[in-house]
Amino acid sequence: MQDQTGVFDSILYGNNFSDLRDFAWLLSGFQDSFLNGKTYLAALLTFLPSSISEYRSEFSYARATLKFVGIDPDHRAGLRGGIFAKSYFNFGTIGVMLASIVIGFPLRYLDVKMKEYMSKGNSDIMDIGSVMILYSF
Numbered sequence: 418m419q420d421q422t423g424v425f426d427s428i429l430y431g432n433n434f435s436d437l438r439d440f441a442w443l444l445s446g447f448q449d450s451f452l453n454g455k456t457y458l459a460a461l462l463t464f465l466p467s468s469i470s471e472y473r474s475e476f477s478y479a480r481a482t483l484k485f486v487g488i489d490p491d492h493r494a495g496l497r498g499g500i501f502a503k504s505y506f507n508f509g510t511i512g513v514m515l516a517s518i519v520i521g522f523p524l525r526y527l528d529v530k531m532k533e534y535m536s537k538g539n540s541d542i543m544d545i546g547s548v549m550i551l552y553s554f
Contacts (some may be wrong), residue, residue: 436499439482441504443498446485452507456481478503 454478467474474480479495485506486496498506504516 436497436502439496440498440502442500443482443485443496446487447506451509452481454474456503458506481506535538 431441456478459473460478462470462473464553465473472529477495480490482498483490483493492520501516502512508515
């Protein structure tokens with residue numbers, strides 16, 4: 418089990434604040450022209466080479482985020498915005514609510530199942546489930 422200092426350090430020095438900073442930067446350049454799922458479709462087309470499909474390279478989330486802040490996407494990698502940024506930039510507030518449901522229900526199901534196994538005396542499943550939930554974000 419991780420001690421309190423490790424958890425505190427993970428929160429402070431992990432990706433939480435950099436994601437929040439990048440999300441704020443992205444919002445400052447966002448002009449309320451939602452992407453309407455284009456980055457999700459581009460992600461689904463990752464099996465196609467860029468030479469075959471320009472759509473994938475044009476609407477990747479990394480390129481879209483750089484365009485929001487006015488940086489040339491050919492000279493830098495994309496910005497991170499946290500777990501719900503992609504859904505917001507594609508579908509707005511409705512996208513964030515849908516992403517919360519899609520992410521929340523499986524995590525809740527996993528939590529309930531872990532508690533059931535724990536009540537039967539299986540402590541090893543708790544370790545596995547905790548790691549799965551922790552690293553799902």
